[in-house]
Amino acid sequence: MPQIEIDVNGAHHSVPVEPRLLLVHLLRDKLELTGTHVGCDTSSCGACTVLLNGESVKSCTMFAVQADGSAVITIEGIGASDALHPMQEAFWKMHGLQCGYCTPGMIVSAVDLLRRNPDPSDDEIRAGIEGNLCRCTGYENIIRAVRSAAAALRNDESRHSVAELLPVGGSN
Amino acid sequence: MAFTTMVGAKIKRREDPRLITGRATYVDDVHLVGGLHAAFVRSPYAHAKIVSVDFKEAKAKPGVFAAYSAADLKAAGFEGSMPTAAELPGLQKPMHPPLALNEARFVGEAVAIVIANDPYAARDAAEAVVVTYEELPVVIDMEKAAEGGPFVHSEIGTNVAYEMPMKLGEVDEAFANADLVVKQRIVNQRVVPCPMEVRTMLANWEPGPAQLTLWASTQIPHLLRTNVAMMLGLNETKVRVIAPEVGGGFGAKLQFYAEEFLVCWAAMQLGRPVKYIETRSECFQNMTHGRDQVQYVELAAKKDGTVLGLRMKIFSNLGAYNYMLTPAIATFTPMMAPGCYKIPALESHLIGVFTNTVATDAYRGAGRPEATFLIERMMDLLAAELQMDPVDVRRKNFIAESEFPYPIVTGLTYDSGNYEASLAKVLEVSDYAGLRAKQAELRKEGRYLGIGLSTYVEVCGMGPSAAMPAPGWDSATIRVEPTGSVTVMTGVSPHGQGQETTFAQIVADDLGVPIDSINIIHGDTDKVQYGVGTFGSRGTAVGGAALKLAIRTIQEKAIKIAAHQWEANPDDLEYKDGKITVKGDPSKSLTTAEAGFIAFRGINLPAGLEPGLDATRRFEPPNFVYPFGAHICVVEVDARTGEVKIVKYVAVDDCGPIINPLIVEGQIHGGLAQGIAQALFEEAVYDESGQLTSGSFMDYAIPHAEQLLSFETDHTATPTDVNPLGIKGVGEAGTIGSTPAVVNAVMDALAPFGVKHIDMPLRPEKLWAAMQPKKNGQVHA
Ligand code: FES
Ligand code: FES
Numbered sequence: 004m005p006q007i008e009i010d011v012n013g014a015h016h017s018v019p020v021e022p023r024l025l026l027v028h029l030l031r032d033k034l035e036l037t038g039t040h041v042g043c044d045t046s047s048c049g050a051c052t053v054l055l056n057g058e059s060v061k062s063c064t065m066f067a068v069q070a071d072g073s074a075v076i077t078i079e080g081i082g083a084s085d086a087l088h089p090m091q092e093a094f095w096k097m098h099g100l101q102c103g104y105c106t107p108g109m110i111v112s113a114v115d116l117l118r119r120n121p122d123p124s125d126d127e128i129r130a131g132i133e134g135n136l137c138r139c140t141g142y143e144n145i146i147r148a149v150r151s152a153a154a155a156l157r158n159d160e161s162r163h164s165v166a167e168l169l170p171v172g173g174s175n
Numbered sequence: 176m177a178f179t180t181m182v183g184a185k186i187k188r189r190e191d192p193r194l195i196t197g198r199a200t201y202v203d204d205v206h207l208v209g210g211l212h213a214a215f216v217r218s219p220y221a222h223a224k225i226v227s228v229d230f231k232e233a234k235a236k237p238g239v240f241a242a243y244s245a246a247d248l249k250a251a252g253f254e255g256s257m258p259t260a261a262e263l264p265g266l267q268k269p270m271h272p273p274l275a276l277n278e279a280r281f282v283g284e285a286v287a288i289v290i291a292n293d294p295y296a297a298r299d300a301a302e303a304v305v306v307t308y309e310e311l312p313v314v315i316d317m318e319k320a321a322e323g324g325p326f327v328h329s330e331i332g333t334n335v336a337y338e339m340p341m342k343l344g345e346v347d348e349a350f351a352n353a354d355l356v357v358k359q360r361i362v363n364q365r366v367v368p369c370p371m372e373v374r375t376m377l378a379n380w381e382p383g384p385a386q387l388t389l390w391a392s393t394q395i396p397h398l399l400r401t402n403v404a405m406m407l408g409l410n411e412t413k414v415r416v417i418a419p420e421v422g423g424g425f426g427a428k429l430q431f432y433a434e435e436f437l438v439c440w441a442a443m444q445l446g447r448p449v450k451y452i453e454t455r456s457e458c459f460q461n462m463t464h465g466r467d468q469v470q471y472v473e474l475a476a477k478k479d480g481t482v483l484g485l486r487m488k489i490f491s492n493l494g495a496y497n498y499m500l501t502p503a504i505a506t507f508t509p510m511m512a513p514g515c516y517k518i519p520a521l522e523s524h525l526i527g528v529f530t531n532t533v534a535t536d537a538y539r540g541a542g543r544p545e546a547t548f549l550i551e552r553m554m555d556l557l558a559a560e561l562q563m564d565p566v567d568v569r570r571k572n573f574i575a576e577s578e579f580p581y582p583i584v585t586g587l588t589y590d591s592g593n594y595e596a597s598l599a600k601v602l603e604v605s606d607y608a609g610l611r612a613k614q615a616e617l618r619k620e621g622r623y624l625g626i627g628l629s630t631y632v633e634v635c636g637m638g639p640s641a642a643m644p645a646p647g648w649d650s651a652t653i654r655v656e657p658t659g660s661v662t663v664m665t666g667v668s669p670h671g672q673g674q675e676t677t678f679a680q681i682v683a684d685d686l687g688v689p690i691d692s693i694n695i696i697h698g699d700t701d702k703v704q705y706g707v708g709t710f711g712s713r714g715t716a717v718g719g720a721a722l723k724l725a726i727r728t729i730q731e732k733a734i735k736i737a738a739h740q741w742e743a744n745p746d747d748l749e750y751k752d753g754k755i756t757v758k759g760d761p762s763k764s765l766t767t768a769e770a771g772f773i774a775f776r777g778i779n780l781p782a783g784l785e786p787g788l789d790a791t792r793r794f795e796p797p798n799f800v801y802p803f804g805a806h807i808c809v810v811e812v813d814a815r816t817g818e819v820k821i822v823k824y825v826a827v828d829d830c831g832p833i834i835n836p837l838i839v840e841g842q843i844h845g846g847l848a849q850g851i852a853q854a855l856f857e858e859a860v861y862d863e864s865g866q867l868t869s870g871s872f873m874d875y876a877i878p879h880a881e882q883l884l885s886f887e888t889d890h891t892a893t894p895t896d897v898n899p900l901g902i903k904g905v906g907e908a909g910t911i912g913s914t915p916a917v918v919n920a921v922m923d924a925l926a927p928f929g930v931k932h933i934d935m936p937l938r939p940e941k942l943w944a945a946m947q948p949k950k951n952g953q954v955h956a
Contacts, residue, residue, distance in 0.1 A: 023295070037204035038197015040422070042371045043455040047872035050371060078197035091195040095187055098837045101845060102671030103194030104371040104422030110195060129880040136872065138371050138423050139671050141848030141909075142880040144841060 007071040011036065012080030020067045026060075027051045029067035030077055038078040038107045042136065049135030052108035052115075053077045059115035061134070078107035081114060089159065090114050090152040099148035101139035109135045113149045121157055125150065181680035181690060185837045189690070190675045199420040202375035202390045203452050210377070211240055213438055213451040214297035216287040216304045217460070218279030221315070221531035221865020222327070223308040225275060228287055233303040238296035241445060242289045242304065243437075245276040253440065255406055257433055259497035260644040263506070266337045269328040269529075271496040273433035273440075278311065280327055280495035281533050282865055283460025288437050290449060313865045317492040317528045318469060327495055327529040336493055336527040337502055341509060343584045344520030349484030353475035357556045362934040363545045365467035365492065365859040367869075368538045369877050372422020373458040376435050377450040378442035388415045389439055394424040395708035396668055398645060400700045402431045403439055418698035421670030425849075426537030427462045428670075429710040430499050434461075459870040464859050465538020467492040468505060468545050474553045480563050480571040484520035485512060487549070491527045494534035500541075501534050502527050503644050507542025507634065510585045514550035515594045515632045515803065516572035521584050531865045537710060539849055540907045543633045544914055551629045551915035555922065556931060565628050565919070566607070569598065573630075589632065589801045590895045597827045597891050598630055601805040604889050605825040610809060617811075618927065624822075625924025627808040629916035635904040636800035636897065637711030648795040649713065650706045651722040653682070653729050655788040657775040659768025660692040666706015667718030668698045672906065673838040674714055678722055680834055681900075685726045686767040687753020704791055712802070712904030715834065720898035721794035727899075728790035733770035736788075739781040740765065740773070800895045802903040804828035808851075808916040812924040817943030819855060819921055821884050826912065829891040830905040839905050843888050846909020852878045853910075854917035858936050876936075 004019040011034055018033060030036045030053065041063055042050030051063040054076040062075075082088035090110050093099070100106040109132060116123060116131035123131060128149045129142070137145060193199040216228075228244040248254075257271040270276075275286045287304055291297035312325035320327070320334040327334055350356060377390040387409060393399050396416040404411040421428065434451055442449040453461065473486040491505030509523035558568040574581045576593040583589060601607075607626070614624040640647040650666035661682055665674065679693040696702055706718065730750050737755040738745040741763065748755055754764040770788060773779055777786040809823035826843055833839050856876035860869045869875040894901035914935070921937050922930060930945045 021295070031203075032206075035206070036197070037200075040201070040372070041203075041452075042373075043872050045455065045871045045873050048371065048455075078195075082196060084192040084196050084198070087192075087195070094195050095191045098188065098841050100191065100194055101673070101841060102371065102421065102423040103191075103199055104201070106194055107197045125885065126881075129883075133879045133881045136371065136877060136879065138369055138425070138849075138877060139845045140841060141844035141846075141886065142883055143844040143886055146880065146885070 005068055007068055009070055010074040012076055022066065022068055024067045025063055026065040026067045026070050027062035030062060036077050036079050040104055040107060042104065047136065049112060050105055050108040052111045052135065054111060054115060059112050078111060081110060088114070089155040093148040093152035093155065097144045097148040097151055099140065099144045105135060105137040109137060109145060113152065116149065117153055117156060122153055181683045182834050184835070186676055186680055186835055188673050188676045189679060190673065201372055201420045201422055202377055202392050205377055205390050205419065207377070207379055207448040210448040210450055211290050211292055211445065212294040212297045213441065213449050214289050214301035215285045215434070216289065216301050216306060217457070218275060218282060218284045218286055220279060220308055220310055221282050221313045222311040223279050224311055225277060225279060225286060226307040226309055229305040232305065233289055233300040236296065236300040236303055238292040239300045240290045240292065241441065242287060242300065243441065244287045245272055245274040248274060251444070257436070258402055258431065259501065260499050261497060261501065261503035262644060263337045263339065263502055266502055267331050267333070268497060269331055273436050281531050282867055283457065283533060285433055288441060290441055290445065294452070313531045315530055315532060315861050315863060315865055317490045317530055320530050321490060321526055321528045327531055334529045336497065336529055339506060339525040341585070342522045344484070346484050346486065346520040346522040349520040350475045350486070353483050354478040355476055355560060357474045357476070357553060357560055359472050359553065359556055359932055361470045361472060361549055361552060363466045363468045363470065363548055364935050365535065366465050366538065366853050366857045367459060367859050367875055368425040368427035368462060368465055370423030370425055370427065373453045373455055374432060374434065374462055375452045376438050377448060378438040379448040380442040380446060382446060385413055386415060387413060387439055387443065388417065389435065390417045390419060391435055392421045392428055393418045394428045394668055394670060394710050396698050396700050397666065397705050398708060399431055399435065403436065406436050407439060415701045418668050424670050425539045426465065426541055426710060429537050429708065430463060456871055459875065460867055461533060463498055463534050463536035464494070465535060466545060467535050468508065470549055472549055472553055474557055476557055478561065480557065480561055480568045482516055482518050482572050485518050487512060487523045489523065489525045491525060492530055492532065492535060493527050494532045495529060496534050498534040498536045500644060501536050504535065504537060504542045505545070508545045508549070510587060511543050511546035511634055512550055513583045513585065514547060515574060515630050517574055518584060532861050539846065539910045541711070543907070544850070544911045547629070547631045547633065547911050548915045551631065551919065552932065555919045559926065559931065566598070566602065569630050570595070587634065588798060590798055590897050591893050592632065592801060592803050593891060593893050594630055594803060597803060597805040597829050600889060600891060601807050601825055601827040604827065604887065605807040605823065607807065621814065623812045623814055623924040623927065625810045625812060625920040625922070627916045627918065627920025627923055628805070629912050629919060630805045631912040632801050632803040633908060633911045634799045634801055635712030635907060636716030636796055637713045638799045639796050646707050648707065648793045649718040649721050650704050650791065650793045651718065651725045652704055652791040653725045653789060655729065655767060655771030657772060659688065659771055660694070661686060661688050662694050662696065663722065664696045664703040665718050665722065666703060667714045668709045669714055670709065672709060672714050672842070673835065674718070677715060677834045677838060678719060681719065681722060682726065684753065685750070686729065688767055712906040715900070716800050716898055716902055716904040717794055717796055719900055719902065721792055723899040724792035724794055725790045728792055729788060732788060733767055735781055735784060736770045736773050737765040740779065794898065796897055798897045800897050800903040802828065802830045802905065802908050804908060804912050806912040806916040808920040810917070810920040810924055812921060812942060814946055817939035817941070817946065819937060819942065821851065821917070824884060825887045826909065827889045827891065828905065828908050828912070829893050830908060831894045831903040832892050832901050833890065834902070840888055842905045843909040844886055846907060847886055847913045848878055848883055850910040850913030851883065851917050854914045854935055854937060856882065856936050
């Protein structure tokens with residue numbers, strides 16, 4: 004079995020993996036980071052979204068071996084309950100979730116969207132999260148949450164670079 | 176500290192911190208030592224004889240522990256059928272074995288289960304199982320199936336599972352005296368619930384204590400426990416069901432699935448935990464679908480728009496087997512077909528039909544969206560025929576506020592309502608008059624704006640036990656702990672509806688305890704007294720009502736304790752602002768926590784009063800509750816492409832008094848998205864051979880953010896006297912109200928082309944085709 008080197012939420016791992024093991028299964032089943040979810044088998048839903056070297060990817064669409072040498076941030080690395088990321092705060096405040104299943108992927112995608120576009124319009128937010136499906140919220144409050152997080156982040160001068168945006172307080 | 180009112184406030188959900196940080200525990204997040212994984216071999220044919228199942232190669236694969244077919248179940252002494260709770264006169268109940276026995280009857284039906292030490296290995300092994308099939312004739316179309324063979328279950332010699340005829344009021348007279356009769360065939364297409372978490376389950380058998388634990392993504396942990404125990408022949412006390420975090424249900428997890436039985440059975444055979452997490456493709460094929468009716472409708476009316484009578488012949492596609500509520504769902508459709516209107520006469524013939532498709536069952540609204548769609552389309556067709564404004568036709572027939580409680584012709588009694596108020600509000604908020612003016616203006620430019628109205632009433636708060644296929648009551652336990660913290664155990668099983676927050680709001684207000692000291696426990700049959708579960712917009716309307724009763728019992732006991740301390744008469748005391756005081760004299764007070772400590776300490780209690788401050792109560796609803804509302808949808812249809820753009824959506828809903836506006840609004844939003852999606856995008860399609868061609872998110876269109884718009888929501892609040900909270904439930908309202916509003920809007924846009932009705936989903940190609948004949952010379956293609 005090939006051995007890969009991977010940083011996840013700031014912790015280094017050296018793990019033997021089956022070549023066909025999906026990144027999402029490495030994270031969930033081997034590294035026990037179960038915050039990243041699986042919602043489909045066609046790369047359609049975005050429940051599995053994580054940041055790979057700072058950019059959002061669907062972790063069900065990559066083999067773990069492809070992430071060899073990379074740095075991954077999962078929802079657990081975005082922020083913990085005693086140190087929430089502004090995006091998590093905003094989802095909470097705006098009631099941007101119901102069953103919560105899509106939420107980790109949605110939050111990670113939204114964080115990446117603001118990295119690319121710190122002041123998106125509602126239409127840009129809708130386009131920006133179009134790879135993430137939510138069956139509960141009708142997206143309305145998710146849009147409100149992303150808008151509110153964008154405002155909070157723009158007003159927060161302490162965080163202006165991607166590196167500082169991520170991670171805020173989490174660990175694995 | 177000043178007393179603050181929690182009920183009615185926009186409190187952020189208490190369940191969210193674990194969900195937004197990835198720390199919540201869904202079934203697949205539970206890892207047990209020695210855990211094994213199941214995979215299923217599923218029928219690739221819609222109808223086939225199973226000639227043989229050969230496990231030889233599969234069992235030789237690395238990591239494989241076991242493989243079972245129906246024959247192995249039988250050899251081990253199991254010959255049962257999956258249960259159905261539905262009871263209808265004359266209902267055919269063909270055998271539904273958990274693994275296909277002799278015949279498979281829909282694509283995806285489980286034929287064998289394979290168990291290995293790793294999910295990848297289990298799937299490899301499942302692929303190595305060799306099943307020999309002999310194809311049998313297939314029936315997919317429900318109307319053809321109703322006529323005769325081929326039969327899904329040849330042993331019963333018919334595909335008709337049941338018929339429900341009704342004739343109420345003077346129907347023949349109504350039609351004979353009518354100025355006009357409007358007729359329409361309406362297809363309410365099959366849709367797929369698609370919760371974002373698929374079906375997930377994990378069973379663990381511990382031979383020492385002889386206890387079976389099933390973690391399942393379910394809406395009904397207790398009913399599941401009872402059914403699992405019965406199927407396995409175990410004492411019910413030996414079975415524990417845990418519904419941990421559940422990633423959506425929408426009715427499709429109000430079920431006992433064969434796979435849930437099989438993982439339990441296999442765990443007991445092997446003495447090891449067995450987990451099964453289906454793929455999304457399996458979920459499409461195997462999780463119950465929703466809707467799927469063909470309705471032939473006739474509406475008799477007078478020239479002034481007064482409706483005299485309604486006639487319906489309704490086919491309901493049940494799929495291949497009766498699941499938990501399969502045959503019962505469509506019975507709501509004729510019952511609720513009169514909608515918000517005074518319809519004095521009704522005739523209906525409902526026919527439930529088996530086909531070689533997966534079973535239909537509850538899906539958000541369950542039988543009522545089909546009723547609302549039927550009547551709201553017919554009201555618009557009537558308006559068009561009479562060249563009346565759809566608003567006026569509705570007003571002409573509304574049940575007036577003063578007429579409640581109102582018995583409708585089908586025997587249901589609407590509790591309370593003010594349909595005119597919600598209609599007036601939606602017209603005002605949407606600026607209906609302005610919209611009509613704009614529509615006329617744009618038509619001159621060859622632009623097609625459509626304005627669609629729906630005024631709905633739905634039945635929820637399921638429901639009086641006597642009117643349900645399962646118990647209709649629910650339960651709550653409240654325990655005031657020695658330190659004054661309050662533990663609540665609710666029999667309902669929230670999975671996104673937010674009752675950890677709303678129930679805590681109610682308790683905080685009524686018992687005067689800080690919200691952070693309240694713990695709401697649900698979804699574990701070993702912790703919580705028996706409860707019925709979350710479905711049919713009943714979580715708060717029934718479970719919350721039980722909570723309210725338990726609060727009252729706690730308050731009564733706490734008052735007795737206070738009265739004893741003060742040597743007062745309990746009748747002179749009351750709960751005010753969360754504390755016990757003497758009526759009219761707020762200077763003396765005792766908190767619930769203080770009363771709870773006295774009750775715990777067990778001294779200074781009135782003679783004959785037991786120590787402890789706790790209560791378990793059950794609420795049996797005397798009636799259903801009937802929320803209602805009015806929605807307006809505005810669309811623009813592009814005449815060149817047939818594409819529909821929703822430009823405005825206003826929803827005015829009335830679910831009675833609101834406990835948490837944030838949560839109610841969220842429920843409406845989600846419901847609207849699902850209802851709109853049925854109107855425009857979603858359709859489960861089986862081809863003639865019974866293959867589900869819309870079997871993944873690539874082919875089945877649940878909406879993305881870009882396909883929806885920002886909704887405008889508003890409310891009226893008409894209380895009910897059916898339950899002590901006065902509330903009505905809001906889980907399904909958005910879905911029920913929105914589908915007809917969207918279709919009515921599109922038909923309104925297409926009126927200049929002479930189009931009266933197009934069946935859902937209103938995809939561009941259908942609209943474009945419908946716009947062709949009259950378009951020549953008017954608009955350029
Ligand atoms: S699990 Fe659906 S896109 Fe990855
Ligand atoms: S919150 Fe349930 S799927 Fe998005």
